[in-house]
Amino acid sequence: MTEPQGTVQLPPQLSTIAPEVDDMYYLIYWISVVFFVVITGAMLYFMYKYRRRPGRKAKAPGHATALEIAWTVAPLFLLVYLFHMGFQTYIHGSVAPDDAVDVRVRAMQWNWEFEHPGGVIDEMNLFKVPVNKPVRVIMSSSDVLHSLFIPAFRVKRDAVPGMYTSLWFEATELTDDRECEVDADCPEAHQCGRNGTCALPLFCTEYCGAPQNIQDSAGRNTNHSTMMADVRVITQEAYQEFLELGPPPPPECEGSDDMMECWGEQLYAVNGCVGCHSVDGSAGPAPTWQGLWGAQRAFDGGGSAVADENYIRESILQPQANIVEGYTAVNMPPYRLSDRQIDAIIAYMQTLSE
Numbered sequence: 001m002t003e004p005q006g007t008v009q010l011p012p013q014l015s016t017i018a019p020e021v022d023d024m025y026y027l028i029y030w031i032s033v034v035f036f037v038v039i040t041g042a043m044l045y046f047m048y049k050y051r052r053r054p055g056r057k058a059k060a061p062g063h064a065t066a067l068e069i070a071w072t073v074a075p076l077f078l079l080v081y082l083f084h085m086g087f088q089t090y091i092h093g094s095v096a097p098d099d100a101v102d103v104r105v106r107a108m109q110w111n112w113e114f115e116h117p118g119g120v121i122d123e124m125n126l127f128k129v130p131v132n133k134p135v136r137v138i139m140s141s142s143d144v145l146h147s148l149f150i151p152a153f154r155v156k157r158d159a160v161p162g163m164y165t166s167l168w169f170e171a172t173e174l175t176d177d178r179e180c181e182v183d184a185d186c187p188e189a190h191q192c193g194r195n196g197t198c199a200l201p202l203f204c205t206e207y208c209g210a211p212q213n214i215q216d217s218a219g220r221n222t223n224h225s226t227m228m229a230d231v232r233v234i235t236q237e238a239y240q241e242f243l244e245l246g247p248p249p250p251p252e253c254e255g256s257d258d259m260m261e262c263w264g265e266q267l268y269a270v271n272g273c274v275g276c277h278s279v280d281g282s283a284g285p286a287p288t289w290q291g292l293w294g295a296q297r298a299f300d301g302g303g304s305a306v307a308d309e310n311y312i313r314e315s316i317l318q319p320q321a322n323i324v325e326g327y328t329a330v331n332m333p334p335y336r337l338s339d340r341q342i343d344a345i346i347a348y349m350q351t352l353s354e
Contacts, residue, residue, distance in 0.1 A: 014200065014233075015153035016170040017093050022154070024089050028082065093155060096168035100134035103127075107139065107146035107159040108333045109209055110227040111272050112202065121336045122247045124271040125229040127202060129171055130239035136168040142333055147206035150231055158206060171233040175199050199230035246338050264348025267341055276330065279352055286330050293346075293353035298325045312346050 013019055052058070104115040105127075114127045122128055129135050139148060139159040149156040150169070157167040175198050204227040234242070248254070253262035268274060268289075276286035287297075297311065298304045299322045305311050314321055319332040337345075 011151050013152075013154070014171060014173050015155070016172060017089075018152070018154040020089050020092065024085060027085070031078070031082075093167060093169075096136035096166070097134045100136040100168055101130065102136050102138060103129075105137050105139045105148060105159065106142060107148070107204070108142040109144065110204075110223060110275075111333075112148075112204075112227070112229040113336060114229075115336065116243055118243055120243050120246055121338065122242075123267065123341075124335070126247075126270065127229055127231045128239065128242060129231065129233055130236040131171050131174050131233050133236055133239075134168055134170045136166060138164055138166045140164055144208050145206050146204050146208050146227070149203045149205040150200060151203075152200045152231075156205065173233060174235065175231070175233045199232050202229040202231050204228070246340065249344070258347075258351075260344045260347035261351050263341075263344035264346070267337070267345055268348060271335060271337075276332070286327055286332065287324050289349055290352050293349045295353075297322075299323060300325045300328050309346055312349065313342055316342055316345070 010022060010025070013022060050058075101117060103117075106113040106115070111124050112127070113121065113124055115121050116128075137148065137155075137157075139157065140163070141159040141161045143161065145161065146159040147156060148159060148167075153169040153171065155167050155169050157165050159165060204224060206224075208224045208227065242248075249259055249263040250266050253259050253266065256262055268277075268279070273289075276284055278284045278288045279290055281288050281290040292307050295307050296304055297307050303322070305322065311322075316335050316337060319334055323330075
């Protein structure tokens with residue numbers, strides 16, 4: 001399959017609205033180029049023609065009403081035309097078709113969560129969408145202002161605390177069919193795509209904060225600049241299967257003897273747990289996972305519990321219900337993981353306590 005080619009200025013067009021957005025971009029771009037050349041050329045010409053010359057007295061500036069009206073009215077018509085074209089594109093990108101699939105997106109420092117029809121929630125920072133099917137994205141933020149941007153789809157909209165915003169798109173190419181270079185040494189890196197696929201990048205383009213001394217598995221500071229996600233465009237049949245069965249284990253874990261443990265380790269990395277919880281016993285913003293399983297946990301304000309299945313589940317779904325003593329400053333958001341995903345995390349935790 002031939003991949004749509006990008007340009008020096010823009011990435012490939014991989015959604016139905018992308019050509020329309022690009023047409024507006026290039027229209028404004030070339031109009032700006034023409035005006036730049038004309039205005040700069042006229043300025044240089046008049047600078048030369050009316051330069052100061054020895055022994056010649058400059059004439060007083062004149063007044064040309066017709067000329068002034070012309071250079072005021074002509075650009076006005078151009079601006080009205082550009083507004084009309086831009087407003088049409090904006091409305092087209094804001095009003096989704098009736099048959100669109102609704103996906104709720106929750107933005108939080110510093111992750112994206114995607115809830116599909118039927119309450120199906122995929123891995124944090126992984127967005128699966130069907131090809132050739134309109135998808136309406138309904139966004140909200142749990143903390144500060146964020147902004148969802150998928151360059152290949154030419155869509156961008158803010159996620160605002162206390163309200164819903166939306167946009168829509170229709171992907172036109174399967175990501176697994178894209179021709180792209182994948183570095184086998186960095187299957188988790190965003191430039192390669194999750195699990196070595198040619199996934200599309202999703203960015204947060206609104207500065208949303210930067211904590212101190214918190215790093216992810218790649219050693220990067222966990223903050224706005226690393227708040228990225230992968231967009232995977234799959235077949236409509238695969239998407240329907242995903243809705244019926246929920247998110248599967250990653251490919252590298254399927255078929256292995258320790259599939260759940262492997263999956264749990266993957267979830268630990270992709271859901272941002274690595275930013276606060278260590279697995280080697282080292283101190284961090286939140287309790288280490290090493291030796292956690294089966295240990296007695298003392299809570300702030302009194303009380304305690306054994307770190308068993310129920311405790312781990314509650315800590316993931318309702319992290320503020322019982323805060324471990326000494327970690328009251330941590331504001332962990334709730335994670336909407338499936339039962340299988342929670343089981344995988346528990347299996348991984350158990351290996352850290354053996």
